[in-house]
Amino acid sequence: MxxxxxxxxxxxxxxxxxxxxxxxxxxxxxxxxxxxxxxxxxxLLERLNFxxxxxxxxxxxxxxxxxxxxxxxxxxxxxxxxxxxxxxxxxxxxxxxxxxxxxRQYRILNDEIFPKLREADICFLRRGELTPAQSVWIKKYFQEQVAPVLTPISLDPAHPFPRLVNKSLNFIVTLEGKDAFGRQIDLAVVPAPRSLPRVVRLPDELTGGKEHFVMLSAIIHEHVSDLFPGMTATGCYQFRVTRNADLALNEDVEDLAKALKGELSSRRFGRAVRLEVTENCPKHIYEYLLNEFDLEDEQLYKVDGPVNLARLVSNFKLPHLRYDSHVPAIPKVLKKTENIFSAMQKQDILLHHPFESFAPVINLLREAARDPQVLAIKQTLYRSGADSEIVQVLAEAARNGKEVTAVIELRARFDEESNIAVANVLQEAGAVVVYGIVGYKTHAKMILVVRRENNKLIRYVHLGTGNYHATNARIYTDYGLLTTDKELCEDVHRIFQELTGMGKMAKLKKLLHAPFTLHAQLIAFIDDEIALAKAGKPAKIIIKVNALTEVQLINKLYEASQAGVQIDLIIRSICCLRPGLPNLSENIRVRSIVGRFLEHTRVYYFGNGGHSRIYCSSADWMDRNLFNRVEVCFPIEDPALKKRIYQQGLINYLKDNTQAWLLQGDGTWIRPQPKEGEVLYNAQQNLIETVTG
Incomplete structure (x- = not known):
């Protein structure tokens, strides 16, 4: 900040x-x-997933x-x-x-989740629970599927401690006896290759068709002595090291993609920041590991279970232990028209994912790729795999002779390698690929399609709050706007010119634009509400974002609260503002919704004296979004759509009393306790029922 x-x-x-x-x-x-x-x-299985x-x-x-x-x-x-x-x-x-x-996490796993799963015949069997037949099968599995890809590494003067990959599962083994060369080896490390599944399902004939599993760690532990012929393994302990994975990339480089490729390999071996070991690991062993990784005691985490818990996943066959499935809706206007272009000509179309389908966004690109009247497609891509349908459709459009321009943000954290692959796919298809602006991540979500109609060029635009990622669109809540509004389309065109060319800041008519106009305009909008409150008129602000950290905006909200503006903040994760403080923030309320879907919509509402302003945006209220990224913030002007966002996207969440957490002035979060007789209200479930139907 x-x-x-x-x-x-x-x-x-x-x-x-x-x-x-x-x-x-x-x-x-x-x-x-x-x-x-x-x-x-x-x-139950969703609780495990959490x-x-x-x-x-x-x-x-x-x-x-x-x-x-x-x-x-x-x-x-x-x-x-x-x-x-x-x-x-x-x-x-x-x-x-x-x-x-x-x-607490492992206590929940061992004392609540595992016992309840066992009641449902989903069992993670320990070594001592295996039947003789299961033990025989596991020994064979180890010999045929596991041992051939393991590489035990002895620790001796000729074999120093190995360089272990970030977050990899490893075993440190204590040994007795001499090896084939007559050496007395006391310790060895056995890395578990990432190609091996961490959870192994036992065959139905050995379980009576029940969902019974054995951890890879248990299989290796049981047969680790087989890796050291003539020696005896006296102990085998799981451990995992977490490393610094942030990329230190010099922005002053000639080829960003090439420089990024070089940095990606170093991420796997950054400085150690945490060591996890199993609870039964002896003190002299974990002290040895701490020394090897240059860590202190407070960076040691002893766990009562698998150290690589994040990979405890399997395709369980019990749907009644998961959420009921829902099929995202398709807006009626898209069902009634022959193509998406004619639908967009009729009206602005609002998509609320995952309650409404992401398919219309893909269909816009697919129809554009195959329509002979379409001349050009431009799109920003922040997180989207090379095998995604969107990337494949863009490549098809380029091969079909369309002018395809993709602004790809290579530096989207943990998706850098995937984004390089996306760039390669599109370049090979003939698309123009640019990497945005050096020093500023391109985080805006925009599609621009240019189509010739009656000898005129007509623009079609999609603007969104979330990434062009079909999988995320099924689990993240986001808004998308399909529009042919001339001024909005012209603004998007100018931002693409700004991203791909050089020149002065684009002058926009409707869009707010980081790092240029967005922050200042947000301050101005809050000032307008302050003026209304001081004049004795109703003043109201509702903001829904993922994070609020930017100090100038926080201070301006404090000022608004002092003036009497009523402020509701729906913040998914980080909130550096303290609500409810006397004479500072007593008119500010902060809540967080944590539920089935990851809340990701960014909506800004300002009462504006009865002429409400509603904007959707790709930007959170953070320094990085407002000053160090290219972001867009777009107005919702259609009265019906404004009402819908206000009711479904804001008020709906303010009514939630089952998934909500309320931030207190001391920084703690509490869950509201419904009063006796009060109806339970789940905002996300309400949207499933009302939007999806």
């Missing part, structure tokens, strides 16, 4: 009284995800956020963040919180 910003009109609150630390706020979000694993409102999501979230938290704070400490940075914390204090608080959270 920007620490240079001050506001002398704010009450005398100290930094840590006024702001919540960003790292601790995102950690609180992960804890809210963890709590879903004990929520009886979720089916445990796995928590593991993946924690992996990234350590790889990026913890690694970043550690780097500050290494560089001797003792400056305080806007909330008043030093890097050392942040790490100490993170360590205390994450140790307790991970202990």
């Amino acid at each position: 920007n620490t240079a910003v001050t506001n002398d009109t704010l009450p005398e609150y100290s930094y840590n009284e006024r702001y919540i630390n960003r790292e601790l706020s995102i950690l609180d979000f992960h804890l809210r995800v963890l709590e879903q694993a004990v929520d009886p409102l979720h089916p 445990l796995l999501i928590f593991s993946r979230n924690m992996d990234e938290f350590f790889e990026i956020r913890v690694a970043g704070v550690m780097e500050q400490l290494t560089l001797g940075n003792e400056s305080r963040s806007p909330d008043g914390f030093t890097p050392k204090q942040i790490l100490e608080t993170i360590s205390k919180t994450t140790h307790a959270a991970i202990e």
Whole structure:
């Protein structure tokens, strides 16, 4: 956050009284995800899935956020963040919180999830539970499927400790006896190749058709001595190291793709930030590992179960233990017209994913690729695999002679390699591929189709709050707008020119545009509500974003609260603002919705004296989005669509009393407890029933 910003009109609150630390706020979000694993409102296998999501979230938290704070400490940075914390204090608080959270995670797994799964005949069998026939099958499986791809590495003067890949499953083995060369070897490391499944399903004939599984770790542990002929394995302990996975890329490079490829290989072997070991690992073994990875005791995590819990996945055959399936709806106007172009000519079309299908977005591109009247297609791509239907359709369009331009953001974290593959596919098909602006990630979500109709060029546009990723569109909530509005289409055209060419900032008529106009306009919109409140008129702001960290906006919201503006913030994860503080934020309420779908819509509502403003955007209210990324924010002008977003996308979530968490002024999050007789209200379920039907 920007620490240079001050506001002398704010009450005398100290930094840590006024702001919540960003790292601790995102950690609180992960804890809210963890709590879903004990929520009886979720089916059993979905509760297990939340445990796995928590593991993946924690992996990234350590790889990026913890690694970043550690780097500050290494560089001797003792400056305080806007909330008043030093890097050392942040790490100490993170360590205390994450140790307790991970202990709770495994307690939930062992004491609640596994026993309930067993009641449903889904069993993860321990070695001591195997029948003789199952043991024979597992021994054969080890010999035929596992042992041939294992590479045991002895630890001796000729074989120093191996360089182990980030988050890989490994075993450290204690040995007795001599090897084939007469050497006395005490220790060895056995990496588990990532090509091996972490969960192995036993054949039906050995289980009576029940869902019985054995962990790969148990199979290796049982037969690890077979890897050391003539020696005896006296101990075998799982461990996993998490490394710094943030890429340090110099923006001043001649070839961004080439430079990025070089950095990707180093990500696997970054500085260690966390060591996980099984609870039964002896002290002298984990101390040895800590020393090898240059870690301290507080960076050690002992776990009562698989250390690679994020990969505890399998295709269970019990649908009654999952959410009921739902089929996303297709808007009526698209069903009634012969093609998407004629439908878009009739009216603006709003898509609310995953309640409504992502198919119309793909259909827009597919029809454009095959329509002889279409001359050009331009699209931004942030996260989209090379084998995705969208990329394949864009490649088809290029091969069909369309002028296809793809603005691909190579630096989308953890999708860099995939995005390089996307670029290669499109370039080979003949598309023009550009990588946006050096120093600014292109995070905007835009499609522009240019079509010749009656000797005129007509533009068709899609603008979205989420990525062009069909899988994510089934599990993330997002808005998309299909429009032929001339001014919006002209604005999108100008932004594409800005991204692919050179020149001054594009002058836009309707779109708000980061890093240029968006932040200043948001401040102006809040100022308008402040003026209304001071004039004694109703003033209202509702903001729904993934994160709120930018200090100028936080201070402006504080100012608005002091003026009497009623403010509701629906923040999925990070919120550095403290609500409900006397004379500062007593008119601000903050809630987070954590449920079946990942909340990802970004909607800004300003009452504007009865002439409401509603914008959807690709941007969160964070420094990086507002100052260091290319973002677009688009107005919703059709009265029916405005009403729909207000009711379904905002008020609907403010009514939720089953998936909601409420932020308190002290930084804690609590779940609202429905009063006796109060009807339970689930915002996402309401949308499934009303939008999907």
